[in-house]
Amino acid sequence: MGRLSTFHDAEVFGVLGRLLAEGGGARLQDIVSVTGVSIGSLYHRYGSREGLLAEAWLDSLTTFQARFLAALRSDAPSPGEEAALATPRFCRDEHDRAIILAACRQSEFLGDGTPARFIDRIEEINGETLAAIRTFAKSEGADLETCQMALVGFPLGAVRMYLPSRQVPIKVDDMVRRAFRALMHRP
Numbered sequence: 001m002g003r004l005s006t007f008h009d010a011e012v013f014g015v016l017g018r019l020l021a022e023g024g025g026a027r028l029q030d031i032v033s034v035t036g037v038s039i040g041s042l043y044h045r046y047g048s049r050e051g052l053l054a055e056a057w058l059d060s061l062t063t064f065q066a067r068f069l070a071a072l073r074s075d076a077p078s079p080g081e082e083a084a085l086a087t088p089r090f091c092r093d094e095h096d097r098a099i100i101l102a103a104c105r106q107s108e109f110l111g112d113g114t115p116a117r118f119i120d121r122i123e124e125i126n127g128e129t130l131a132a133i134r135t136f137a138k139s140e141g142a143d144l145e146t147c148q149m150a151l152v153g154f155p156l157g158a159v160r161m162y163l164p165s166r167q168v169p170i171k172v173d174d175m176v177r178r179a180f181r182a183l184m185h186r187p
Contacts, residue, residue, distance in 0.1 A: 007037045009045075013056040014096030021103040021164035028052070050111065054118035057109035058125075060097040064090050065125050072132050072151070080136055080151060084180040087155035091168040102156060103164040142184065150183035 015034045019026040028049055032039050046052035067090055072083035091098035100109070110119065137147040155176045162168045181187065 007035065007041065009055065009059065010096065011035055012037060012042070012052070013059055013100065016052065016056050017060075017096055017100035017104060018164060020108050021099050026053075047115075048113070050113040051115060051118075053109040053111075054114045054122075056100055057106065058118055058121060060094075060100040061122060061125055063094060063097055064101055065129050068151075069129060069132055072136055078186075080140065080147070080184060081177060081180050083136075084151050084155050084176050085173055087152075088159055088168045088172045088176055091159045091163060092170075095167065098159065098168075099164040102159050140184065146183055150180045154179040154183070 012031060012035055015031050016026050019030055019034075028039055028042055031037065031042065031052075042052060046055055064086070068083050068086045071086045072079050074082055076082045087102075091102060110122070133147055133151060134144060136151070137144045140147065158172050158176055158179075159168050162172070
C-alpha cells in the first residue's frame with residue numbers, strides 16, 4: 001500500500017484513540033500501518049509524537065467542551081440537564097473523539113514532552129468549563145461538588161461502561177437525566 005501524503009486529522013486521531021484504548025500503546029509506526037499515512041507526513045503535520053498526542057486530546061476536548069458549554073449556557077428549560085446529556089450524546093455522535101476523552105487518560109496524551117502551547121490551551125479550556133460550572137452551581141444554590149457530579153461525574157462514568165468497544169445506547173440518556181435530577185433535587 002502506498003503511503004498517503006494528505007490525510008484528515010480525524011482519521012489519525014481516531015486510530016490513535018482506538019490503539020490507546022485497546023491498551024497496545026500507539027507508536028507512530030502503528031498509526032502508519034493502520035492509516036497508510038507516511039511517517040514523514042505525520043512529523044510534518046504534528047512535529048513529533050507528543051505533538052500528535054496533544055493535538056488529538058485538544059481536538060476532542062475542544063469539540064466536547066463547546067457542546068457542553070453551549071448546553072449549559074442555553075435557554076433550555078433545564079440547561080444543566082442538557083449539559084449532563086451532552087456527554088452520552090457526544091459519545092454517540094463523535095465516537096472516535098469520545099474514545100479519546102472518555103476511554104483514555106489525559107496522561108496518555110499529555111506529558112513532559114508536550115509543547116507548552118498545548119498545555120496552556122487545555123488549561124484555558126478546562127478553566128472556562130470550571131468557571132461555567134461554578135456559575136451554574138451558584139445560580140442553582142448548590143455546592144460545586146454536587147454540580148460536578150451531576151454534570152460531569154455521573155455522565156462520564158455511565159459512558160465509560162460502554163466505550164471503547166461499544167456504542168453508548170440511547171437508554172443511557174434516561175439514566176443520566178434521572179441521576180442529574182436526583183442530585184439536583186428535581187422531580
